[in-house]
Amino acid sequence: MPPLYRKIAAGLREEILSGRLRAGDRLPTETQLQDQHGVSRNTIRLATALLVNEGLVEHVPGRAGGMVVRQRVTLTFHASRAEMPGPYSESDAWFSEVREQGYEPSQTFELRIEALPAELAQRLGVEADSPAAVRRCIRSVNGNASSVQDTYYPMDLCQEVPELLSPHDIPQGTTRHLAEHGHVQVAYEDEVVAAMPGPTEAAILELPAGTPVLTYIRTGFTPERAVRVSVTTFAADRNRIMYTLGNADVIAKFRASEEP
């Protein structure tokens, strides 16, 4: 026999998943739920905490607030397209993807110099705690933070390619600048993981409780060495990552035939 609070949560979950309650709809208030089920408020809060942690509802403060069924907008990040040959910088690609999907993109930049944590140093094939330039890019959709990207460049590369140290967007893309100095990236390794955010990540991305983050770590290689590592953290409720493997034309043709 499941405990009371789980049964109450299951009932509400059913209402939402079945579609009887839609995104934006208000759930009954805590007092109403107490009366309906004849339990204490604490029990109701245990139940709703479950739904919040599943990302189904969120609490909205104030008199007109209450518990509201969450909206889900998904933005697609095409990992195979980003930074592939072409005249675009990665942020151009991202901007046009977001616009294509009907939203308004914006981003902020920041530059720091940091000692490389061991995990990342290992990926770059350099010593832990050696210095690196970190370019942080926070990307927002319709004004809501959507992803944070930290890209780490070993310090020796920055001396060769001083453009990397700009604290602003680099319109032509850093990949381009690296290439012009002889560092042409010919391979990428991507690692995709998911986890619950710590409080700092939750703060940056303004994540409601119960929202995991989707992180992808890309290491870029020239024929000689690893030149950079990017750690991109997405709010998982608003983003997905897409990869295309093999003959991409086949997929494009298929999509075209589906259109009409």
Next chain:
Amino acid sequence: MPPLYRKIAAGLREEILSGRLRAGDRLPTETQLQDQHGVSRNTIRLATALLVNEGLVEHVPGRAGGMVVRQRVTLTFHASRAEMPGPYSESDAWFSEVREQGYEPSQTFELRIEALPAELAQRLGVEADSPAAVRRCIRSVNGNASSVQDTYYPMDLCQEVPELLSPHDIPQGTTRHLAEHGHVQVAYEDEVVAAMPGPTEAAILELPAGTPVLTYIRTGFTPERAVRVSVTTFAADRNRIMYTLGNADVIAKFRASEEP
């Protein structure tokens, strides 16, 4: 001023992240924490619920139990390697990857016939609710469920390739059988998302509270059509997905030079 329960959680989080508490260590009991901070038990439980939801600790029942710092084993799933040309089936690739990483793999199979949900039907370019064979494979590492994979084949393909309807593992791999009947997959589209599990997913994967799932949806294309969709759900605390783009030899060479 953050509320009490957050301050208490922050203190414990610090202990864990700083390394003073290691995986397997027990946190103070609830009674001890009550005394230390002079608060009620309910407040302590609010604090520890946060840590549980961040996946940092888990509750172990019984006298010798308590709250224990969670262990993190990560298994790598190489999405670019799986099903790429070669004599191996996908499950062979998975088995050897798990063994390489020092764990013991096992899996169970199941076959169902189902109406295709609209989402997946659209990916296959067929009508919603048309019938499909679903091969479910639950993969475990050291006896713990680690991922569930459901692969959907449109019914017309199953008539052509009756092997698909076997309720067991197909040693040579379904991809191989499809190819032998003229359906050679030449492109794949992968979609990666993360979310909190519903109760059924949590049950199958035996997920502790606060563990997100990492889902990847792969659509396989022949030059003519989409032939199958696989939905693989990983426990995010035990798995990561890896992609290699571009010239893989460059990365292999880099790894080799790092070894000594």
Next chain:
DNA sequence: CAGTGGTCTAGACCACTAC
């Protein structure tokens, strides 16, 4: 102002599991 959720207390009884 009225009503929402946010936080917190001080109790209680139960189920489980190692000792």
Next chain:
DNA sequence: TAGTGGTCTAGACCACTGG
């Protein structure tokens, strides 16, 4: 059997926000 967490109650005061 003793000690852990799991569940639940019945109160309380507060901060916030719309009408």
